[in-house]
Amino acid sequence: MDLAMAQRLVDRRKAAGLSQEALAAQLGVSRQAVSKWERSESSPDTDNLIALAALYGVSLDELLYGEAASDADDLEDGSADTETADVADEAEDSAEHADCGDKPLVDISLARGIHVIDPNKGEEVHVGWSGIHVTNDRKGEEVHVGPGGVHIDTLEDDGHSVHTNADGTVVIDGEQFSSWKEARDKLDHHGKHFHTKLGRAWNKFPFPVLVALAYLALGIICGVWTTGLFLVFLIPVYYALGDFIDRRHLSKLVDAVYPAAAITWFLYMWFCLGQPHPAWVILITIPIVKALMHWCRKQWKHRKQA
Template sequence: MDLAMAQRLVDRRKAAGLSQEALAAQLGVSRQAVSKWERSESSPDTDNLIALAALYGVSLDELLYGEAASDADSSEDGSTETVDEAKEAEDSAEHADCGDKPLVDISLARGIHVIDPNKGEEVHVGWNGIHVTNERKGEEVHVGPDGVHVDTLEDDGHSVHTNDDGTVTIDGETFSSWKEAHDKLDHHGKHFHTKVGRTWNKFPFPALVALAYLVLGIVYGTWAAGLFLVFLIPVYYAFGDFIDQRHLSKLIDVVYSVSAEAWFLYMWLCLEQPHPAWVILITIPVVKALMRWCRKQWKHRERA
């Protein structure tokens, strides 16, 4: 599918006030499929094209070939094309031939629309508000008359929506006001699902580690070795997140990374054997990538 048609699909969806997720739900396809259509990576099949045309209230030809087709038909009937329409058609043709360069479309009716196929980024400023998406990172922000909608769909992202009745929905849970949401979330916006998880994460563990470090240093003089206590802090909070959300992959990710770093520093600073202990550091990004892949597969399975 060419970029011009992909751009038409984006414009039609925006004009209908639909997000990619909302459109996918109406068509019965995944959000990734809609994203690929709009990035010109794949084409909708015949059934989906018919469904899109019906949803947007346009003919199939208009959806496939744009306004140029209807303009040509009207010209045969004796109507003339205005100078503005001709210029707009030329601009669209220029955009269609620009390959992977960022596409820019500015008009009074549609507003300002910028899409960068290389980065998967899209910005639209129009009568229905401001809409920014980054498909590769799974991020979407919309600010308009219907409220504020923020979605960061990746691993540790959050979903925030303001509702017509004044309530706020964060990560699927609705709060009566921003104040209530603030009271139930910590200052990082982290949402606690259980009382045990909230209590665990609220405990001032870093202060306890600092106290233990001072005691070990003053009593036993182990100031250098005592620094390894710092590695307990991320492990502590990783276990807290596991207790609260039961995400085993995140626990493995943090514990393995911290353990590998601590082991390397111990071999290097205490035993003076950095080689071949440094090899274990190479495995950290491999384990992180594997755990990230596991989380994505699990999320896809939950959405299916």
């Protein structure tokens, strides 16, 4: 799908007062699918195009070709000169863009606003009547500031979607909060959302402080300062368990616990038993297990979107 059509989809959605989440819900698709349409990474299928045209109250030709559809009658009446001039203009524009080399492409229009695309960096900035829209394809980030509020979207697996509404409510990752205070109470400082009270209490408990106190106690009372360092590996395991309790993501539990367990076992074999070889082989399995868990998450995500 070309960039002009992608921008028309963005403009139509914003003119209808819909967020990407709301549009996705009406069409029965994922928010990521809508975002990819509007970033020209993929195209809606025929059914979704028809649904979009009906939702926005425009013809399919107008949605696909914009103002070109309204000019079709003039072309049919024999306005060959106009067509020739348009072709010449397009050729001239193409030549100008070709001369730009690696420079960003800039389009300035009173109707469309200011549009800047840097294909090398994967960045795009649009300033128009609907607001300011900034995207970074390489980082999977999107920011929109307009009359409807602020919309921030990171499209990666562990990213977040933030949208402020005119009534003061906040939507984060599809869940609405009555205020920023309520959102802050239910999220940690990394933006992780707690789905259960047990998960929230588990993750907010100062477990690292408890580990430090236990290490000092073992060192002072039993004199096991070196061996006591293995308690440090309980910290990632503790928070991985908390995340599993709150979200029930088994792959992320394995993704966090396995590296900690493998490193702990290797260090034990090395420092306590003096057998670093062949114990080091366990370290090679860590990236394999992490890649496998990442693949499992992607497969599960695709199944949910299907």
